[in-house]
Amino acid sequence: MKVTLPVFGIDIDETSVLVFQDATSKHDALDALVDAVSDTGFIEDKEAFRGAVHDRERVLSTGIGQGVAIPHVRIDAVTQPTLGIGVSASGIDFDTLDDAPVHVVFMFAMPTGSQKAYLSLLSKVMQAVKTPDFNDRLTACATPGEVLEVLSEPGS
Numbered sequence: 827m828k829v830t831l832p833v834f835g836i837d838i839d840e841t842s843v844l845v846f847q848d849a850t851s852k853h854d855a856l857d858a859l860v861d862a863v864s865d866t867g868f869i870e871d872k873e874a875f876r877g878a879v880h881d882r883e884r885v886l887s888t889g890i891g892q893g894v895a896i897p898h899v900r901i902d903a904v905t906q907p908t909l910g911i912g913v914s915a916s917g918i919d920f921d922t923l924d925d926a927p928v929h930v931v932f933m934f935a936m937p938t939g940s941q942k943a944y945l946s947l948l949s950k951v952m953q954a955v956k957t958p959d960f961n962d963r964l965t966a967c968a969t970p971g972e973v974l975e976v977l978s979e980p981g982s
Contacts, residue, residue: 829974831977834950835946841865842910843973844862844911844913844970845914852918853880855912856880856933859912860875866908874903878901878903882898882899887921889921889923889928890922891923892924892955893930894930895922897934900937904935907944909932909947911933914929914965915965930965
């Protein structure tokens with residue numbers, strides 16, 4: 827099922843949304859999201875994408891704090907801006923600036939040269955995560971469908 831998320835201005839497939847029921851590591855969460863995002867058909871080389879995600883993470887953690895991480899890459903292997911979302915009620919040690927666990931991961935897969943689209947999506951995600959109770963509503967979700975319902979609500 828593909829859903830348009832007006833709050834982000836992007837379509838997302840339910841298969842690109844993961845709810846981590848058990849504790850998971852940063853590496854495993856990133857790999858699971860790479861696999862999910864690659865299944866959209868907009869990634870021409872999954873291993874190049876995986877390598878770029880992990881390389882980016884080695885440079886500096888994309889855990890921005892307050893329970894959120896935004897791993898992101900812009901590479902030739904991506905044919906269309908694509909978003910993956912991971913939610914973890916128990917939290918993921920992401921080596922964040924505030925040393926707090928990450929509960930919501932927004933993975934951006936962007937084509938090379940998509941700076942404007944990337945900045946627009948980043949801005950929209952940052953606005954959403956500043957909404958009161960946004961993370962709490964997402965981490966209360968038990969299924970990808972519930973995550974998409976929360977993200978489809980006006981004001982999310």
